[in-house]
Amino acid sequence: MIHPWxxxxxxxYAFIQPNETRSFNIGMSMPILAGWFTGLxxxxxxxxxxxxxxxxxxxxxxxxxxxxxxxxxxVGAIVGTALSLNSTPELALGIAIPVALxxxxxxxxxxYANIFFLHRADHFIDxxxxxxxxxxxxxxxxxxxxxxxxxxxxxxxxxxxxxxAVMGWIPQWFMTGLQxxxxxxxxxxxxxxxxxxxxxSKLPFLILGFLLAAYVKIPLIGVAGFGxxxxxxxxxxxRQADQRWAANQEGSDLDE
Amino acid sequence: MSKLFTKQELRRINLRHMFGLQLGHNYxxxxxxGYFYAILPALKKIYKDDxxxxxxxxxxxxxxxxxxxxxxEIIIGMNVAIEEEEGIAAxxxxxxxxxxxxGPFAGVGDVIFGVIAGTIFGAIAGNMAIAGSTVGMGIWVxxxxxxxxxxxxxxxxxxxxxxxxxxxxxxQLAYVTNGASILGLIVVGALIPSVIKLKIPYTFQSxxxxxxxxxxLDKIMPFLPQVILVLICYRLSKVKGMTAxxxxxxxxxxxIVLSALKVVG
Numbered sequence: 001m002i003h004p005w006x007x008x009x010x011x012x013y014a015f016i017q018p019n020e021t022r023s024f025n026i027g028m029s030m031p032i033l034a035g036w037f038t039g040l041x042x043x044x045x046x047x048x049x050x051x052x053x054x055x056x057x058x059x060x061x062x063x064x065x066x067x068x069x070x071x072x073x074x075v076g077a078i079v080g081t082a083l084s085l086n087s088t089p090e091l092a093l094g095i096a097i098p099v100a101l102x103x104x105x106x107x108x109x110x111x112y113a114n115i116f117f118l119h120r121a122d123h124f125i126d127x128x129x130x131x132x133x134x135x136x137x138x139x140x141x142x143x144x145x146x147x148x149x150x151x152x153x154x155x156x157x158x159x160x161x162x163x164x165a166v167m168g169w170i171p172q173w174f175m176t177g178l179q180x181x182x183x184x185x186x187x188x189x190x191x192x193x194x195x196x197x198x199x200x201s202k203l204p205f206l207i208l209g210f211l212l213a214a215y216v217k218i219p220l221i222g223v224a225g226f227g228x229x230x231x232x233x234x235x236x237x238x239r240q241a242d243q244r245w246a247a248n249q250e251g252s253d254l255d256e
Numbered sequence: 257m258s259k260l261f262t263k264q265e266l267r268r269i270n271l272r273h274m275f276g277l278q279l280g281h282n283y284x285x286x287x288x289x290g291y292f293y294a295i296l297p298a299l300k301k302i303y304k305d306d307x308x309x310x311x312x313x314x315x316x317x318x319x320x321x322x323x324x325x326x327x328x329e330i331i332i333g334m335n336v337a338i339e340e341e342e343g344i345a346a347x348x349x350x351x352x353x354x355x356x357x358x359g360p361f362a363g364v365g366d367v368i369f370g371v372i373a374g375t376i377f378g379a380i381a382g383n384m385a386i387a388g389s390t391v392g393m394g395i396w397v398x399x400x401x402x403x404x405x406x407x408x409x410x411x412x413x414x415x416x417x418x419x420x421x422x423x424x425x426x427x428q429l430a431y432v433t434n435g436a437s438i439l440g441l442i443v444v445g446a447l448i449p450s451v452i453k454l455k456i457p458y459t460f461q462s463x464x465x466x467x468x469x470x471x472x473l474d475k476i477m478p479f480l481p482q483v484i485l486v487l488i489c490y491r492l493s494k495v496k497g498m499t500a501x502x503x504x505x506x507x508x509x510x511x512i513v514l515s516a517l518k519v520v521g
Contacts, residue, residue: 022278023277023279026397026400026404027396027397030396032381032385032390032393046388049385049390050386052385053383053384057379057383057451060379061374068499071500114280115284118289118318130299131296133314134293137279137290140282140289180514180520183453184453184454184511184520186452190451190486191490191503193375193444194444195494196371197371197441197444202437202438203441205442206442206444207445209441209442209445209446210479213448220379220383224376224442224443227442227443230439234435234438235431238434
């Protein structure tokens, strides 16, 4: 049984999170923090932490580039943690993934809603009421906040009995499949990163990273360290080459 | 010429920008409303004796704008400096500067603050969380706080240098983009074996002899299933109209079906 004060606090987190993320962005959007916070309130932080960590790895690199809407693993972590506190990690993931995907639509809706405030701001500028126009920007917190808080609120109120009812007829192969899927899905984030980076023209660096981790078994922080050194070396050499090229150019100019 | 703004006033614009740039984010003009919100106090002071100029400036700064928020500190810093110095005559310079810089800045900024930071800190925090530790999460939060301090510095840099910065930064920006993408690719390469969990438990049986697929694949190259999976998904991600959501859905269904057939595990 989830108490009303617990529902209130978790719903509040869900309302603040998208706005915190779009402003100072200290980390409320991390599914790890969202899951851990939910678990802490409901008496089992480990469930939330493990689910949050799994969701985090699944969506590495899936970022809101250019303001696109992405699977909302933050809400996924909250809902998944709350509804599976005393059951298995597979169930938590099985709840979290569909929720995260469904939430994309609500985020799109919220961004449409904010066009309304933009037009009100235009209207106030016409009236030369600039402070009121600027205030519309702050009202832009409402729709994204509600788009997270409302579903979280309803799921926390009514989800428990629903999930218990559904649990009875989910076959084992499906639960195992979800667990396998959780391990495989990070490939999506990796492919998005590859699309974002100049993969074709700088392929050797990708292979180097793979080899360091796969054969030399260097942990990720170590690979990042090696990567930093290689990046700095590349910087030194390209700069040197550029300078030499520039010097040559000047030299040939003098010859003429 | 004496400067119009005090240090506190500049910091206030900087803070408004950090806080509000994206709050009114919408599909029509993205960060336009937020940019207007951030810069309004500066405009009000610059054009306090010229309501017509203030009106023009307000209308100009609520137009379409979208870039990496961290990089945007440089742009708004420059913008304030330019209009402070030359007034309404420089409005066009300021707006075209914004439009010209937001694309390239987003290119660099998204890679540094999105791809690299998000990937490295996310992978560390995620791995530690699965092992039951909140330390990785704390490291990421610490990085985010450090980024806020960096944002005050970027704002000051943009303000102090104004439009001059463009010429000095053009070459530097190319080096930064190049370096960031090298580091990014190395880390992503390491993610493939360390983050994707995939095994082929299938074994061929013929009489007495059983042949484990995974063991034989390992002899060719460790993490071969992962590499093949990445190649397939990379191809799929190039398909027109593909989004992260759709790709996750496809991979999920594929994994559930193949796991039910006991091909992958």
